[in-house]
Amino acid sequence: MTAQLACYDEDVPAAGTLRVELEGESGPVEVAIVRDEDGELHAISDICSHGAVSLSDGEVEDCSIECWLHGSRFDLRTGKPLGPPAVRPVPVYPVTVDGQRVLVDIDAPL
Ligand code: FES
Numbered sequence: 001m002t003a004q005l006a007c008y009d010e011d012v013p014a015a016g017t018l019r020v021e022l023e024g025e026s027g028p029v030e031v032a033i034v035r036d037e038d039g040e041l042h043a044i045s046d047i048c049s050h051g052a053v054s055l056s057d058g059e060v061e062d063c064s065i066e067c068w069l070h071g072s073r074f075d076l077r078t079g080k081p082l083g084p085p086a087v088r089p090v091p092v093y094p095v096t097v098d099g100q101r102v103l104v105d106i107d108a109p110l
Contacts, residue, residue: 003096003103007033010100012041017065019046019056024106031093031104032056034076036063042076043093043104050086078110 004022011033012018018033030046032055040063046056048067055074058066064073064082072086079089091109095102 003094003105006031006043006095006102006104008100009041009097009102012102014039015060017056017058017060019054022104022106029106030054031106032065033095033102033104034060034065036060036076038063041095041097041102043095043106044074044076044079045090045092047090048072048074048086049081049088049090055090 006020007018012035015037020031021028022031032044032046034042046054048055051069053069055065058068063076066073070085073082074090079092093109094105
């Protein structure tokens, strides 16, 4: 599958998130579209690798997002946890911005 339309640029607030559901090869995938503090857009799995809660409900700081439940932060570029209790990364996906359109390829995680 190739990149698919996830949302429009204006849908994602500054240093904020938008939760979307995209269609993957093996079914629907929950994705958090995140705008970091520098304004760059990222796509990261919406499911925390520690406790399976929604990362899009967390707070954005610099280029990371904090899980609201236990406080692990995840790097938006790599998906790697920056601190405990999470130890496993979450998938991150390529993002292409085409004008106002934000395209994400969930079948080609970075
Ligand atoms: S559920 Fe996310 S850090 Fe525990």
